[in-house]
Amino acid sequence: MAGKNISMAVIRRLPKYYRYLGDLLDNDVQRISSKELSEIIGFTASQIRQDLNNFGGFGQQGYGYNIEALHTEIGKILGLDRPYNAILIGAGNLGQAIANYSGFRKAGFEIKGLFDANPKIIGLKIREFEILDSDKIEDFVKENKIDIGILCVPKNGAQELADRLVACGIKGLWNFAPMDLNVPEDIIVENVNLTESLFTLSYLMKEDE
Amino acid sequence: MAGKNISMAVIRRLPKYYRYLGDLLDNDVQRISSKELSEIIGFTASQIRQDLNNFGGFGQQGYGYNIEALHTEIGKILGLDRPYNAILIGAGNLGQAIANYSGFRKAGFEIKGLFDANPKIIGLKIREFEILDSDKIEDFVKENKIDIGILCVPKNGAQELADRLVACGIKGLWNFAPMDLNVPEDIIVENVNLTESLFTLSYLMKEDE
Known part of the structure; x- marks a missing residue:
């Protein structure tokens, strides 16, 4: 290759x-x-x-x-010529920002569904998507041939969600939860760790004084 | 040091x-x-x-x-024991997610104000903050001793905002706009480039097949 x-x-x-x-x-x-x-x-x-x-x-x-x-x-x-199907879990502000992000299609990624565990926002619409109950993740992943899970959830619960996604056949995770996930070796994880980025900014600011 | x-x-x-x-x-x-x-x-x-x-x-x-x-x-x-004052520009979904992000205070950062250029959201409240008109950035930075600007704006306009922030004395930028900013050497820029992260995920997925 x-x-x-x-x-x-x-x-x-x-x-x-x-x-x-x-x-x-x-x-x-x-x-x-x-x-x-x-x-x-x-x-x-x-x-x-x-x-x-x-x-x-x-x-x-x-x-x-x-x-x-x-x-x-x-x-x-970079594999941008291949289509990948994704679901996004955690439809708070960050999740909504990511779901609205136009760069996805350019990169060959398509978000097929949004999920959340909060009954207050289940059923709301973001773009063309209704926010679905997290209980339905497994069925949805199988029915829609989902490759990638985007985790926009807090630290608590992120590992459990990762385990569930891996168990139903997902191959990659784009992880925004501020923690490292334990997954089998053949699962790809790309982390976006805002806290670590902010700490680096803090360090550079200090050194610059 | x-x-x-x-x-x-x-x-x-x-x-x-x-x-x-x-x-x-x-x-x-x-x-x-x-x-x-x-x-x-x-x-x-x-x-x-x-x-x-x-x-x-x-x-x-x-x-x-x-x-x-x-x-x-x-x-x-890491300089986490020192306080830094920040403003956030671009109060869309991503900006709101960042403004609500609890990791800031832990890292010694305090968001003092939110700004946007969109008249439809100027005046709305996010947490304790009213979204202010971007026209007021310069006065606010000077009056509130702001050290850091957080840019949650699209590519277009990000450089102009960076120039304005540098001109009024800001020392660091946390940049979420998908582009590299041109700033003087003594200004610190920490980029969070979601597109590049997504492209990396795409590459790793492809190689894993």
Whole structure:
């Protein structure tokens, strides 16, 4: 598989390349040199050449990179050309913000259902979705071939939900609960830990004084 | 300063130590060995000893680490013992989720005001705060000694807001807009880029197939 030998450090940089190349395409730019890309994206030109060499010959000496070919290839490596079905659990403010987030479709993700355990909000509509009772997660996952669970729940209860999702066949978790989940090795977990981000900001502010 | 010579890689791990040590304290655990900590936190015991050696002698051979002393010290290094005043701009779902987020006070951050440019929500109350007109940001920052701006706005307009905040003396930005901000070197920016996180999840899912 194309991406198999690419290091995780490079992979973590790919979304940034993808985003900047997409912006350039939106502005009808067709070719760019590693030097010009370096000025926009902030990595060194040699870092960029090294990273992009990982997936073939899109750069031509003296002509720069073909932006569209590179954008498409990085999209493929990131798996953005494949559709994934997701459900979102925890339809509070954060969950609603995520459900309304337009970036999903661009990334090939489709939210198929929203769930919450709070009787006060079960039945409410967010965009095209009615908030469903968390009791119905298992049936819904099986009937709708759900790949990914998005956890927008507090720390308490997050592990139990993760266990339930894994038990009914989910393959990946996008976890906003401020904790590390214990899951089998073949389950993918991507954490968004706001507390850790805030602590890092605090540290950098302190050092900057 | 205590933290000056600690590498950024170690700093990025400190919030995780801080969080786990806090959980242990909540459960009245007083001492822990690097081996036990390793089983909980997932780093190797030797990594843990190396990391924690960076800030002094809290581990005693055969006794393990004094959890409370270590927790306090890491909190100091992270600057969590200092208060920072913040304003939040963009009071949509994401902004409201962040404003309601209880982790702020624990991290020594206090949100002093919420702002939005949308006349439909200006004047609404979120927790104890009335949503104020974005036009009033400059006066508010000066009157309330605001250190940090939290940007929960879309891509369009984020740079302009960042420029305004920097011009009126803000020192740090917690940026949720899906773009990199151009700011002077002495301004701290911590990005939470949900799109990049989602792309990483997509990549890992694809590789796992």
